[in-house]
Amino acid sequence: MNQKEWLVLEKRVTGWIKEAGERLKQSLSAPLEVSCKSAHNDLVTNMDKEIEKFLVGKIKEYYPGHKIVSEEGFGDAPDSTDGILWYLDPIDGTINFVMQQRFFAISIGVYENGSGRAAFIYDVMVDELFHCLAGNGAYRNDVRLAPLKKVEVEDALIDLSATWIKPNRRIDQDVLTEIVRRCSGTRAYGSASIELAYVAAGLIDAYFTMRLSPWDFGAGLILIHEVGGVATRADGTAIDTLSRTSILAAGPALHEEIAQHIGRQVAAGKYLNEPD
Ligand code: 2AM
Ligand code: CA
Ligand code: CA
Ligand code: CA
Numbered sequence: 001m002n003q004k005e006w007l008v009l010e011k012r013v014t015g016w017i018k019e020a021g022e023r024l025k026q027s028l029s030a031p032l033e034v035s036c037k038s039a040h041n042d043l044v045t046n047m048d049k050e051i052e053k054f055l056v057g058k059i060k061e062y063y064p065g066h067k068i069v070s071e072e073g074f075g076d077a078p079d080s081t082d083g084i085l086w087y088l089d090p091i092d093g094t095i096n097f098v099m100q101q102r103f104f105a106i107s108i109g110v111y112e113n114g115s116g117r118a119a120f121i122y123d124v125m126v127d128e129l130f131h132c133l134a135g136n137g138a139y140r141n142d143v144r145l146a147p148l149k150k151v152e153v154e155d156a157l158i159d160l161s162a163t164w165i166k167p168n169r170r171i172d173q174d175v176l177t178e179i180v181r182r183c184s185g186t187r188a189y190g191s192a193s194i195e196l197a198y199v200a201a202g203l204i205d206a207y208f209t210m211r212l213s214p215w216d217f218g219a220g221l222i223l224i225h226e227v228g229g230v231a232t233r234a235d236g237t238a239i240d241t242l243s244r245t246s247i248l249a250a251g252p253a254l255h256e257e258i259a260q261h262i263g264r265q266v267a268a269g270k271y272l273n274e275p276d
Helices: 003-027 046-062 094-099 177-182 192-200 214-226 252-267
Strands: 034-036 043-045 067-070 084-092 105-112 115-123 128-133 138-140 157-160 185-187 206-212 230-232 245-250
Touching (some): 003 115, 003 128, 043 046, 043 094, 046 067, 046 084, 046 105, 067 214, 084 094, 084 214, 105 192, 105 214, 115 192, 128 214, 157 177, 157 192, 177 252, 192 214, 192 245, 206 252, 214 230, 214 245, 230 252, 245 252
Parallel strands (some): 067 084, 157 185, 157 206
Antiparallel strands (some): 034 043, 084 105, 105 115, 115 128, 128 138, 206 245, 230 245
């Protein structure tokens, strides 16, 4: 697509996302239908499905040749990144949506032949849209985000869930304890797309997780790159945007320091298992 078509896409998607956000807000005044998927903490609601159907319908109507990678099954499950691919999570942070009625987002990332081109992460309850067209700057609503500044571990606010520093099957619980001890503080917001947007906005300095799916990180990676940040798997290797993966995202220097720390720990015998 040419630049003009990307600008049109940006305008359209912004409209769809705001409409979807309004539906989500209104849905909170009536009881939700909540059910479990793979586990007791893996929830889905009627609204996850309704919003995905709504957005997939819009994408298919305006862009019938494009493919969609989405969480709730209304997309296409493509096996190649050729052409234009949409990464769509209708509610990122479903547990927050159900339990807190805040801190959840609609996340949409659009890639062309594997390159991130457009990103939209809409934090519904605070009406905050993190967005960018690659090369045109990243924005938090209409405020342009600054390039990421260099931050030392000692001054860094690092976002990671306690899941990864207690016994689990993906990362030895001790791998990150030194970083957690040294850093300025930790946070865990429970919505990966918002957490990636917060790194891009400089509100937190790094985000780490061992378990994300393409629809969780598709948009966030584009924002991170747009502000000069780096996102890789936990061991510093490249992310495959069609697979479940670990993610470490930060400014370049902090990213390198944490990735090297993880590398040394793994070389010393601590385990790191990519999601299966
Ligand atoms: P979701 O709400 O769309 O499922 C919560 O820690 C964050 O990780 C959310 O962004 C959540 O997305 C995502 N996540 C990815 N895989 C998950 C899983 N298996 N269980 C819980 N959260 C998961
Ligand atoms: Ca989910
Ligand atoms: Ca998600
Ligand atoms: Ca979701």
